[in-house]
Amino acid sequence: MIKVLVVDDSPTVQELMKYILTSDKDIEVIGIVNNGIEALKFLETMKPDVITMDINMPYMNGFEATERIMETNPVPIIMITALFDSTDVERTFQAIQAGAVSVIEKPVSVRDENYKEICKNIINNVKLMSEIKVVRRKFLNNKGSNKLLKIEAKFNNDFADKKVVAIGVSTGGPPILKNIFSKLAESVNVPILVVQHITPGFINGLIDWLRQETKIPIHIASNGQSILPGHIYFAPDDYHMEIMYNAKIVLNKQEKINALRPTVSHLFNSVANAYGKNSIGILLSGMGKDGVEELKFLKEKGAVTIAQDKESSVVYGMPGEAVKINAATYILSPEKIAEFINGL
Numbered sequence: 001m002i003k004v005l006v007v008d009d010s011p012t013v014q015e016l017m018k019y020i021l022t023s024d025k026d027i028e029v030i031g032i033v034n035n036g037i038e039a040l041k042f043l044e045t046m047k048p049d050v051i052t053m054d055i056n057m058p059y060m061n062g063f064e065a066t067e068r069i070m071e072t073n074p075v076p077i078i079m080i081t082a083l084f085d086s087t088d089v090e091r092t093f094q095a096i097q098a099g100a101v102s103v104i105e106k107p108v109s110v111r112d113e114n115y116k117e118i119c120k121n122i123i124n125n126v127k128l129m130s131e132i133k134v135v136r137r138k139f140l141n142n143k144g145s146n147k148l149l150k151i152e153a154k155f156n157n158d159f160a161d162k163k164v165v166a167i168g169v170s171t172g173g174p175p176i177l178k179n180i181f182s183k184l185a186e187s188v189n190v191p192i193l194v195v196q197h198i199t200p201g202f203i204n205g206l207i208d209w210l211r212q213e214t215k216i217p218i219h220i221a222s223n224g225q226s227i228l229p230g231h232i233y234f235a236p237d238d239y240h241m242e243i244m245y246n247a248k249i250v251l252n253k254q255e256k257i258n259a260l261r262p263t264v265s266h267l268f269n270s271v272a273n274a275y276g277k278n279s280i281g282i283l284l285s286g287m288g289k290d291g292v293e294e295l296k297f298l299k300e301k302g303a304v305t306i307a308q309d310k311e312s313s314v315v316y317g318m319p320g321e322a323v324k325i326n327a328a329t330y331i332l333s334p335e336k337i338a339e340f341i342n343g344l
Helices: 011-022 036-043 064-074 086-098 115-129 153-158 173-182 202-211 264-278 292-300 318-326 336-341
Strands: 004-006 027-033 050-053 078-082 102-105 164-169 193-195 219-220 232-233 240-243 248-251 279-283 306-310 330-332
Touching: 004 011, 004 036, 004 115, 004 153, 011 027, 011 115, 027 036, 027 115, 027 330, 036 064, 050 064, 064 078, 064 086, 064 318, 078 115, 078 336, 086 173, 086 202, 102 115, 164 173, 164 202, 164 264, 173 193, 173 336, 193 240, 193 264, 202 219, 202 232, 240 264, 264 279, 264 292, 279 292, 279 336, 292 306, 306 318, 306 336, 330 336
Parallel strands: 004 027, 004 050, 050 078, 078 102, 164 193, 164 279, 193 232, 219 232, 279 306, 306 330
Antiparallel strands: 240 248
């Protein structure tokens, strides 16, 4: 059984969460508490496999509680938040930076038109995140130095004729992207394409959050848009993103791959076919294998390929699988990845 602690100050949401979670035979709710302080006390005697955490609560909110839990008694934490509240979105990414592993939509009522989909998403997230072995996340709170690192000599031959950088990332991605983007020089002269697996409705909040840390323009990609050097483009919700030979973005609603849309696989394939050796593929923290085979395809096409190192990954699924099949030219920390891109 997957043991879950529900942290929320609303009695209605508490009961609804318990009803949703226990509707699955593999999940057991072992505790319900009203705020972060009660959650910390609960963890002194009980060890849940997963915590679902609200944000706005009295005495100690979800952001503070997540930070404290990940510093003292790490447990996979899923943030449950209202999509319509911009303050919630901002705090959500702060909580992810502190160590929360996922963000999903809060159920409001059984009469909600999206109720069944929300329930399915909550149950799937709890099952997936229960498998994660979390560690203390203090490193995610460290903004680090914006001073550019010295380029290592071994990179020098890999900078020639690179015209695009493609990044794939999933669980734990927002703070890692923040770490990388905050260290990029304004003079970076290649376009950067990003697929980030994230709960629908949060991509705008993520981009607003990342914009606070870098002067490099960040956009949600649009169909037919021409990519420009020194700009970052994110795949929008529920669209695969690909790049064409003429440097234009194409968005489509082709079949989901492993229940995902957008997928890293789709982006990497298009980059390999359009740019080949003139590209760089980067696979960051995340569960599963999205983009792994395609990173190897990029490498076979002559591209430089990078997998995030285990020490800095929140979840060493995607990059770890890439390393196993020798798909990565380099295995680097987020700081070194920023250094590499700056070297272009």
